[in-house]
Amino acid sequence: MTSFPRPALDLRNLRTEFRIGGRWYPAVRNVSVSLMPNETLAVVGESGSGKSVTALSILRLLPHAGARIQGGEVLFEGQDLVTLSERDMSTIRGNSIAMIFQEPMTSLNPTMTVGDQIAEAILIHRGGSRMEAKAKALRLLDEVKIPSPKSRLDEYPHQFSGGMRQRVMIAMALACHPRVLLADEPTTALDVTIQAQVLSQLEELKQAYGMSMLFITHNLGVVAQIADRVAVMYAGEIVELATVDALFAKPMHPYTAALLRAMPRADRANESLEPIPGSVPALSAVPTGCAYAPRCPFKDRSCTELHPELVSSGDPGHLVRCPVRPVGGVH
């Protein structure tokens, strides 16, 4: 029997619900996916697809009121994070699993110098002296290529540009050598040239630290640049899971194919931009059957009645939640 490497993070049937008008509605619907060691798994989807809620569920950062993890497991180093005590969870958060967010300005403390903020993370999780933590913070700022890190250590977040703030966030996330980095749209607020810098830096640091990365984005261009594998989410569930090459070369789910056709490309003439009719369903109005059926040109009667499972497409490692898709991928 061949032994497969153990996943760095393993989501099994994760289900997260929000309360709207006194009723609970699932925002993440039975998501199962494994993040392998040293892998970059991109989670792509439009607003409201549940991709951020998935990441927040992993670290249990959801609001206490109005949100709950209703089922499933998040397996990390032999423990189920869903059932862990809050005390044990806080030793994992920012330590062995770190997270970076879209808007670094709102994630940094405006009243603390960046040096103190990074040092704080080290002191909390690793202990040691303040001096050592500060020295480590300096090394980290240097590592994320903040120019003249020594003087920037004592500056405040508002004195940094958007790209530099995101680097500070990355430095802080790396402070405790996490095994897993959850990156939630980390470059969406940045200009493209700065985005390119931050992406190449994340890739480099991932290698250097031997991390796995769950990278959440709505941008298929970014996915193509950085991902090893891709999970496409729609209405709270994964509708397609494949290696990055397979996903772009041979999209199997009609939604994936439609997303690719709806994206205007800068590198070629694109006369045939095809919008997807309709819009993403509201959390409280997800259709029974296939959630994408109302917008899907391939739907037949079974789509509105039966909820399709995420199953092998026939190609190894390529899963798709669509029984009626055209054979050989959707083009």
Add this chain to the structure above:
Amino acid sequence: MTTSQGSGDFVVSHLSKTFVRHGGSGARNVRAVDDVSFRVPKGTSLGLVGESGCGKSTVARAILRLIEPDSGSIVFDGVDVRAAKGTALRVLRRRMQIVFQDPYSSLNPRRTIRQTLEEPLRVHLRQSSKEIREKAEAAMVEVGLPREALERYPHEFSGGQRQRIGIARALVLDPELVVADEAVSALDVSVQAQILRLLEGLRERRGLSFLFVSHDLGVVRHFCDRICVMYLGRIVEEGPTADVLDRPLHPYTRLLRDSYPVPDPRARRPLIQIAGEVPSAANPPPGCGFHPRCARAEGPCSVERPQLAASGDDRSRACYFPETSDIAWGSLRIGAMT
């Protein structure tokens, strides 16, 4: 500046705008827009691209005189926009409309869509209530929303629907030029494509001209006939969109293009080493604004600012040492950042 009366063209020449920033260290001048000239022929679409702070939104606002420019001329269909006053200005404002980026903050939450759409008609046109009502309804239908939606409030709509309403508001006055300031940037891909389709249809049906401000090269390539690339308040390159993106002449255009992530894993490349960030417009470098970050920079670049000059092929660039060979998309291979 003379332009033939009634050509329908929109011509901007030597437009400049300086903001004064008051800070701890005294007042500083920020040259947001510096000697910008371009032309939008009637019925065409000009893209204005660049990164945050390059001055593209200031240009968009200055040409509508939502911000008064300091100098330069703006001529629309033979009429001097900067000199216009009173009735003449009101007539111009009717003919030139703007669609903003954020459909959430650009609609009054306490007004029904009908009130929002009918107000400009009451201000600009002396028409009966019935005619105004019909105009608002026609605009709604034209942007693909049901008539009944006129009685609803902005919060009842999704982002894409709100952007349709923003477009309807711009359309009710039958404008000839629409300034779209990042009009599709806040939208999801599937909705963005819907709105782009809508704008294309309007351009064809109504012969609208567009000044299309965007940071998204994909959207600009899709929508715009020509493109102006801005850096630190100046236009550094101008030309037909496909030519400029496929064969950039200015090194900054190339940097911008090569930073754009192409949705094709086969075009994956080690992402580029980029020296530094955009300098502050309050303290721009001497000579060419891009020279401190430019691999091709030599002697004159740091001394004398290059002017935007024609390079043949219907294109122009502000660069002493423009890119020469064809550089294919995704061909840039520089090792990991050092």
